[in-house]
Amino acid sequence: MKFKFLSTVGLSLLALFGQAQQASWIWYPGDYEVWLSTKMQNRRTERGSFFPPFWKLDAHYVTVEFSKEYDLKAAETIEVFTEGQYNIKINGKLSYPYSNKITLQPGKQKINIKVYNQAHVPTVLVKGKTINTDNTWKVTFEDKEWIDETGKASDASATLYLPAASWNFHEPHEKPSQFKLATRPEYAVSKDKTAGGELVDFGRETFGFVKIHGLKGSGDLDVYYGESKEEALDKEYCETLDKVRVGLPQKRDSVLELSKAFRYVNVQPGNGVSYDSISMLYEYLPLPNRGTFKSSDALLNKIYDVSVYTMELNTREFFIDGIKRDRWIWSGDAQQSYLMNYYLQFDAPSVTRTLYALRGKDPVTSHINTIMDYTFYWFIGIYDYYLYTGDKQFIENIYPRMQSLMDYCLGRRNKDGLMEGLTGDWVFVDWADGLSKKGALSVEQVLFARSLEAMSICAEIVKDNRAGEYKKVADDLKAKLFRYYWNQQKGAFVHSRIEGNQSDNVTRYANMFGVFFDYLNDEQKKTVKSNVLLNDKVAKITTPYMRFYELEALCALGDQKYVLDQMRSYWGGMLELGATSFWEEYNPDKKGTEHLAMYGRPYGKSLCHAWGASPIYLFGKYYLGVKPTGPAYSTYLVEPELGGLQWMEGNVPTPNGLIKMYVSTKEIKISGDEGSGTLRFKSRKKPASAQGTITSVGNNVYELTIQSGKQYAIKYTAL
Template sequence: MGKPFLPNTSHASTWIWYPGDFEIWLSNKMQVRRTEREAVFPPLWQYYSPYPLITFQTEVDIPEEDEVKIYSEGTFQLLVDDVQIYGVPESITIPSGKHKISFKVYNQEVLPAIYVDGKYVKSNETWIVTNEDKLWIDETGKAQQSGTPWVPVGSWNFNSPENKPSEFRLTTEPWNAKKTEKVGTGELVDFGKETFGYIKIHGLKGKGKLSLYYGESREEALDSAKCETLDYLHFDGNQPETYTHDKSKAFRYVQVQADATVEYDSISMLYEYLPLEYRGAFKSSDEVLNKIWDVSAYTMHLTTREFFIDGIKRDRWVWSGDAYQSYLMNYYLFFDSSSVERTLLALRGKDPVTAHVNIIMDYSFYWFVGIYDYYLYTGDTAFIKTFYPRMKSLMEFCLGRRNENGFLEPLDGDWVFIDWADGLPKKGEVSFEQMLLARSLEAMAVSAEIAGENEDQKQYQELADDLKEKLFDVFWDEEEDVMKHQRIDGEMQDIVTKYANMFGIFFNYFNEEQKESVKNKVLLNDDILQITTPYMRFYELEALCAMGEQKFVLDEIRDYWGGMLELGATSFWEKYDPKQSGGEHLEMYGRPYGKSLCHAWGASPIYLFGKYYLGVEPTAPGYSEYVVKPNLGGLKWIEGKVPTPNGSVDVYCSTDEIKVKASEGEGTLIIHSISKPEINLVDIKSLGSNKYEIKIKPNTQYSIQYKAL
């Protein structure tokens, strides 16, 4: 698996930059790597840039003279105690005592970054940085500085001078082909499962052209005229014998066709990945579900790269709605905070805000809710404190687009996405969008409080409360007890869809009576527009789980994800419709291989298994408090691990025994049992209706005998 990429938290020296700028730079670079038959295919939304000129600063108080080495990406000006040091030195001696050290670094091409390393003076996350010095000279001739917007620096894991941010690369390892077969004068190479990386050619000789036709499916790789990605390599005879292509692709199969003048021995690949540890785990008495979890984890790993991307063949982009699900899955698999932060920053860019995130209205809202969840799962307040201004400016943009009723409806340039579903109405005031805005306002209220912006907190909470009230006044159908979909020009449309209705359940916006009604009249109603993307299946199944329908949901998972496995899937797809057959499964967007066969949103069983079967979720920030509500969903046994910031919650559950052990936090285990559960020396509280509660302390193994309902 390689060494995990862990952030530097030890106060040792590390490369530092303007917070968010590395992520903007890297996402620009990464997202433009998508190609369609050799054509570059950049994202549809605006690119931002790092600040090309910034000032890093620290104040030190050191016991003795310190010889400090300086490494920089970009040329710089160095000031010690406000006095410019001549030249562009490679090291400097800082005398003992208190000193202010400033580096003003310029780098237009990549991004300004420095690495400073002495015995005492070290560049790390305690430094501050600004893009505007705001230095000026007063009437007495003295230099003044005021209004300078200092912020904490950004950093990740670039912990040595030679490990420069500008040279960031994911990890690679060699993979051999599993099988090859002749195809005309060339061959078809099969790597056995979906993968991502760089083709290697061994024993390469001669001059001429060699064509690579990639396929996530065998059909695609064999269809040189229609496959989505390909590379034409031209060799002049001076290439190395072992040639590694410099452009990465997603594939399982590669068709290789070479001119007669070009020879080679074999094809392999360099698998490229982000080295992360699988900190979550899941096993059960059902092998199909175990396979589904494994393939979900692999799908998730393939799409967890520089950022959480949607799919590895297509789009190779960072989409906020897709990423939001990756954040949630991540909390049950890698618990890699850096990947969440990088993705949130890449999505947000900078000011001014002139469009929704990814230009999609719902995707702005997922960005806010993603930050709320990040805080809940990790307990990290630093991210919110640093980036609250960017949260606020995006929210101001959103609020500025409300209509006279205080609702959002699409204006010029606003894409209302919701889901890929034929004929889904998206015009006018859509209840789903208002509900997401309400949740976003709640996230803003919490964030404002963390950022110490108490006036903002009050304002956002009021706005959230008002909007929720209005949402029910307008869209809740008191007769039918369901939420309507849409109002256009003041006319309520007679349409009910699943979207707002399922979110209303797990957002806890509905009361118990409303939830029951929605479950029966909407979620389990075949006359309502069906969901065919794993994307919205995620929320549909989550809503059903939240309503205690774990058994029903397991059947759905076995059918839906199991259905893909039966068709030979080695990673989960962008879309799956069991009613389709043959090549139809590969089509999308009117193209025969348009569908992505490795899409992050296909990996939701990771999240559902962890949160609704192992039953673990935080109830206070960073798992300082959490609940465990194991639910077998009809299985004989389940066992697994849910990662927490500094450890995990380990759960085993069969029909007569539950075992729990946690590394941290105050846990509450909720057990449904026909008889009172049994465990030595531990208090069991009865909650009535066959429900019992046990408090879980850290680092203690709890084994409880009980009797499943």
């Protein structure tokens, strides 16, 4: 079934203001996301075997009530469509619909529709002239009404009503339960004969359904997939495969049932089976890339383009970790995808779908994905979402789930008030050989403190009087962070605290988060930079996952030139090895097929992993230099840094527009479609502009206010 996709701007508006421009299918907030994510994540297979997620999977509410009051000026006929059995009350009286059309008379009309569906999410679509289902309708999963012995209904209820949720389904045939990603045909670039079959090369990493043209015969056909040629040719150890039973007397085109990740496909037809050719249906979520970046460095441009493609492949029904192996929603991976999304697609619904899916429902029985740090990234991601979109309605809807998860965390602190892994907790941090997880790790306390700060801000948004309590716990924890982990002699946070004592080991993790969370003073930042981030004696990071944060910390310290060199070496190193998307892990010390191995398996590594696309975020935030300082870019700061480039240009998306920039060593051009911006830049000589007023703030730093809808050109001399 095909679905119309609104533009990203339109989707963002829906998310921000909760008002659909037309009738939409609606549901209980989070239920569709929970149902769809369960369906998606259970598609994972390993060598043909079903492989479900490790964590608790929740289900939707099977009965949901939808309601809204109208004051009609004239009679109106509405059409009601549901997914599930339903009844309708008009002004408290049950209606007996022999058709799905109901005529309402002028005056006040309260509509209540109750839908039951065990198989998938109860949803409803109402279409009329003025009466249309949208996010202004209220929903509940329990109405808590009762009647007394006289038959009188209760006058008041303890029912919790929430604004309805929706996405992009607007017509009766666009049933949410039937949603599928879009597909388009793509074709191989080459094919080679192999023993018993052929190896088909699609030219780059891709994702979709293999299509076999002119399939005929009776017998077996085996398909072995590979992100590399070596993997596809290794029948015993390739990560994914399909075994197809063929019984077709006449030639027919056949599309295999499950989409897969691959570049190469090794097709092995058994005796009595033949086919003409192989193609594929590329599967994707159709979102426009609104953010752009281009510079005077061709290698960096290629790194950006491959990052964009990597992000596209991993943006599906939700933000997933990697397209080959897991195809699951992991909170740590998703947190980075949210940030990259804000500088590329700026698709708010993809973020909220993923946040809902990760959280699931109460009761809380474990950390998100069972990983302590991934719980903290979830909290941080919610505040980041509010900062970039200004979507208060989402904060109000998700806040009760934030509270119960935070209560779970607060109840698992050790005697010193620190987060330490307990039975059932996976303390992950990063894939790194020899990384100790013993005791209470400093990085977990840093992330927990940030989560508490996010919790306090969200509590203020929803007017919860616990906001001050969350802030106090955060402040206390930050004080303990320095008391328990800061080592003055080493000029850094140590890695862990075991049985009340500091460990001797220094790692990069807590230190780099402390930099861009702004938990360190200027002197501490200097020592962390020299003693940790630029110190080769401290264990190096080999995953793009943590390189993301390490390079962000260095950018926050003003080392953009050094970071560009690191990008050329690290991401450029993958490109030199033939990468067409960026990997889960890259260690330049490895050779040959060592680059394909992980988890004790010869092809266990993902060669297309979402966290590999981090240059998108770094270029947008720390080179073009654009970041919101008020919700939804009501105010924003632009601090361009060339980092040794001769010029760069790009667009940074906002909820309803773009910030467009061109920066060279002599000129800055900038415009913004919304909000009030501050351009802050360095110039060796006094700059000039015919638009606006440039002011000096000292030390060769200047500022210019950017008003929406105006274009500015500044002549300056870069330092």
